[in-house]
Each structure stands twice: as structure tokens, then as C-alpha cells.
Amino acid sequence: MIRVENLVKRYGNIVASNNLNCHFEKGKVTVILGGSGSGKSTLLRQLTGLEQADSGAVYFDGVNLTGLSKKKLYVLRKKMGMLFQGSALFNYLNIFENIAFPLREHTKIADNIIKTIVTMKLEMVGLRGTENLMPSQLSGGMMKRVGLARAIVMDPKIIFYDEPTSGLDPISTGVIDKLIRDLNKTLNITTVVVSHDIESCFRIADNIIILFYGDIIASGTAQEIRNSKDPRVKQFINGDPEGPIPFTRTSKNYLDEILID
């Protein structure tokens, strides 16, 4: 569904995407794992066409997003759903209007149909009856579920989640994880999740990509990653403070050293 080729993105001296090659399988859940500053959000922004790469290509259903006109990108982005970090709900709109927002923005669908669609999506995330509440009246977990309902309101082919469970208690995390899986299965939506939560990752992932300061240090099925003998992968998934991956960003020399296989 998405193929990334030789993707490079720099911010000054920082190489946020260092010649990345990877793909995101249709109908599967792929989790992008990595520590803070490893380039997860940068990769996600490039996958959605929100940001242009310095070089390389992102193919979405065979169409190269890099260099695409704004208008074509706009059309393509209607097929994508996005759950932003922190839910990004509009505080001044009630739950109904938050979810209806993309439909009002992008379509001319009549009010009574919008009502049916919004009710259906709220039902899917287990929040039917909250239409008239304001975001400030919801818990963090409920807000993420509203964000999710909004992300699927246009029936996307693919959905991107940036840290969907950060800041949630274990039960709410479990609820969101289950929702991500259920939506992936029932609606057959290709799913990309950015996360640094290992437990959550193994609960939902078919495939996993591990980033480390701009490089992909591992990619494969959840099973392959779990059984990996690579010391960097083992350190990452066990959360060991000691090992080949340094705790802080270090010199490029050191990085080169540990990236030699």
C-alpha cells in the first residue's frame, strides 16, 4: 500500500530520516517503534504527504507523493485517516461536530446523512450518546476514541496513529489497542501506528519497524522481531539501559560504529 524508497530528511545537522527503505502492507497493522527523537513523527508526516522529503520517494498505491501538486495531494489525503498525538479535538465544538467536521469540510453530504454517519462511528468506538458533550467533559481515553471516530468518518483506506495510547492507564490502553485491531479487521483499513510502548506494540502489530536516530535498525513480522538475535533489537524490546544503544544521542562516529553489522 505504501512503499518508501531511499527517503532522506534533514533538519540542519540532524538526519531525521537517513535513507529509509520500508513498506506498509495492505490490510495489516504496522507499528513504527523507536525512542524519542528517532524520527518516527518525521516519517509519519512524510507518509501522509504533510511534509516533503529532501530526496527519495513515498509511493501510495503506486503514486509518488513527493513532488505531487497540492491539489492532487488534497484529493489523495481524503483516503487517509489520522489520529494526531493528543487527539487534537476542537475545544469549541461538541463531540458531534468534532466528528462531523471532515464531512462538512470535504463533502456536500446532507445533514440527516451526516447524523447517521456520526452516530454509527460513535457506536463503533463505544461512545454513543456523547454527541452533545464538549471535549473538556471527556477523559483522555474517551478523547482518543472521539479522535478515532473522527479519523474514520470519511471511510479511509489507511489510518495513521501518532502515539494513540500515550498518557493512558493500562485498561484504557487495552481498549484503544483493541479498537485499533477491530477497526483494522472489520473495516479492512491498512494501519500505521507510531509508538514507543513495547507491550502495546506486540498486542497490535502484524509488522514492526524499529527506528534509531534516523535509521531503520530492524523490520519484520512481530514474530521475527520478538525472536531477533540482534543485540540492539533485544535491548530495545527488553528496555535495557545497558547495551549497544546509547541512552543519549551521541556522535555520528559512534553511531556508524554500532550500525556496522
Ligand SMILES: Nc1ncnc2c1ncn2[C@@H]1O[C@H](COP(=O)(O)OP(=O)(O)OP(=O)(O)O)[C@@H](O)[C@H]1O
Ligand atoms: N520541524 C523540525 N525542525 C527541526 N528539527 C526537527 C523538526 N522535526 C523534527 N526535528 C528533529 O528531528 C529528529 C526526529 O524527530 P521526530 O519528531 O521525528 O522524533 P520522534 O521519534 O517522533 O520523537 P518523539 O518520540 O519524542 O515524538 C529530532 O532530533 C528532532 O529534533
Ligand SMILES: [Mg+2]
Ligand atoms: Mg513524535
